[in-house]
Amino acid sequence: MRDLSVLVIGAGMGGLTAALALQKLGFKVKIYEQAPALGEVGAGLTISPNATRALEFVGLGPFMAEHADKPSSGALVHYRTGEALTKTQRDGSFLEQFGAEYYQIHRADLHDALVAAVRDNDKDAILLNHAFATLTQEDNSVTAQFENGETATGDVLIGADGSRSAVRGSIIDTVAPKFTGQAAFRGMVLAEAVAPYMTIANSSTTMGPGHIFTRYYLRHEALVNVVGIAKTEAWKEEGWSIRATHEEFLTEYQGWNENVAGIIKAIPKDKLYKWALFDRDPIPEWTVGRATLLGDAAHPMLPFLGMGAAMALEDGVVLARCLEKYDTPTAAFAAYEDARKERTKGVLLDSRKQGIWYQTSDPDNFKGFASTGEMRVPLMGYDPGSTPI
Numbered sequence: 001m002r003d004l005s006v007l008v009i010g011a012g013m014g015g016l017t018a019a020l021a022l023q024k025l026g027f028k029v030k031i032y033e034q035a036p037a038l039g040e041v042g043a044g045l046t047i048s049p050n051a052t053r054a055l056e057f058v059g060l061g062p063f064m065a066e067h068a069d070k071p072s073s074g075a076l077v078h079y080r081t082g083e084a085l086t087k088t089q090r091d092g093s094f095l096e097q098f099g100a101e102y103y104q105i106h107r108a109d110l111h112d113a114l115v116a117a118v119r120d121n122d123k124d125a126i127l128l129n130h131a132f133a134t135l136t137q138e139d140n141s142v143t144a145q146f147e148n149g150e151t152a153t154g155d156v157l158i159g160a161d162g163s164r165s166a167v168r169g170s171i172i173d174t175v176a177p178k179f180t181g182q183a184a185f186r187g188m189v190l191a192e193a194v195a196p197y198m199t200i201a202n203s204s205t206t207m208g209p210g211h212i213f214t215r216y217y218l219r220h221e222a223l224v225n226v227v228g229i230a231k232t233e234a235w236k237e238e239g240w241s242i243r244a245t246h247e248e249f250l251t252e253y254q255g256w257n258e259n260v261a262g263i264i265k266a267i268p269k270d271k272l273y274k275w276a277l278f279d280r281d282p283i284p285e286w287t288v289g290r291a292t293l294l295g296d297a298a299h300p301m302l303p304f305l306g307m308g309a310a311m312a313l314e315d316g317v318v319l320a321r322c323l324e325k326y327d328t329p330t331a332a333f334a335a336y337e338d339a340r341k342e343r344t345k346g347v348l349l350d351s352r353k354q355g356i357w358y359q360t361s362d363p364d365n366f367k368g369f370a371s372t373g374e375m376r377v378p379l380m381g382y383d384p385g386s387t388p389i
């Protein structure tokens with residue numbers, strides 16, 4: 001089916017990876033992005049070995065090896081004492097165990113690399129200012145309508161437009177997301193500004209009653225990425241660009257060890273953001289005719305396993321392989337859903353469980369917890385480039 005023309009809605013991690021995998025397999029692809037300019041927020045991303053394999057499939061293995069950080073030590077930390085409760089696996093053993101590296105990278109760096117690789121294959125592949133509005137399907141084609149008044153017709157359409165997917169809304173009835181009673185803070189700070197507070201492991205999560213606080217290095221240890229997740233009903237807005245204040249962030253972490261407060265205080269004012277966490281149940285199917293979904297559009301999940309982008313990257317590679325292997329879009333999309341549904345549903349549900357587990361009221365319970373007990377470690381052996389389809 002290599003002569004198929006593929007419309008991808010959304011130039012996020014998932015849409016770009018799918019496009020790159022499709023280009024690699026010989027398909028014609030156009031990506032329609034709502035934003036007037038391409039870019040990603042200033043935040044970190046964990047790329048576990050399963051996600052690394054997806055990036056290797058699309059040719060970004062060397063880029064990751066050169067530009068991403070490989071944490072050398074990890075820990076779960078007690079919120080009050082600041083002592084390590086247990087080590088987590090961040091010691092370079094992933095390559096040996098899973099055949100691919102575990103990385104941490106600035107989202108913008110990976111996004112830029114994906115965009116450049118897609119444009120190297122076709123400089124006109126990405127169209128900006130194209131917010132998807134709705135679609136119509138004929139027997140042999142699908143037409144997207146955009147809010148700018150333009151339309152585009154292709155053989156198939158992939159909705160990769162994130163957790164508030166308009167494509168999903170136009171093909172599947174979905175229930176409104178539920179507020180979880182939790183909010184996240186994020187920030188980024190120069191490593192030299194927080195050096196005195198980076199005392200335990202170079203990648204760590206501190207746990208306390210109803211709260212976690214994660215920080216790790218980026219850009220070869222020049223930056224520190226910070227995420228705090230707190231039980232709070234204080235606000236209920238979901239979005240990547242809602243400003244937070246030091247006071248709000250610190251108030252949630254009162255009584256925590258001095259490393260936490262030290263890092264929060266050092267984050268520049270204009271690098272502090274917050275957003276409320278919403279949860280959605282898995283949906284039984286995400287293909288209608290010639291239109292399908294991937295990534296957060298298909299299975300948005302809570303961030304506690306750090307696997308949302310990984311699932312989007314895996315989807316992109318598996319979907320491209322299915323379109324290459326099968327003779328009709330219907331057969332390809334059916335095979336794609338079959339290959340992906342159970343895995344993504346399991347990760348979505350485990351992300352919920354891990355959130356509850358992390359937000360224990362008694363972090364002492366974690367003393368001696370073996371690193372392999374992390375729920376996500378068994379997920380890391382998956383290879384989207386060779387999994388049966």
Ligand SMILES: Cc1cc2nc3c(=O)[nH]c(=O)nc-3n(C[C@H](O)[C@H](O)[C@H](O)COP(=O)(O)OP(=O)(O)OC[C@H]3O[C@@H](n4cnc5c(N)ncnc54)[C@H](O)[C@@H]3O)c2cc1C
Pocket residue numbers: 009010011012013014015032033034035044045046047051130131132133160161162163164165166167184227294295296297303306307308309310311312
């Ligand atoms: C705190 C936090 C930490 C996380 N950490 C990790 C981690 O460490 N590792 C990991 O694997 N995952 C992580 N994730 C999850 C990850 O960020 C998401 O799962 C991932 O970005 C999903 O990719 P996507 O391509 O499906 O969607 P998105 O990245 O949301 O991209 C969607 C794209 O579609 C565009 N778009 C939206 N609507 C339209 C429209 N109508 N028309 C056209 N374009 C549209 C958007 O502008 C955007 O470019 C984290 C998430 C959070 C909240």
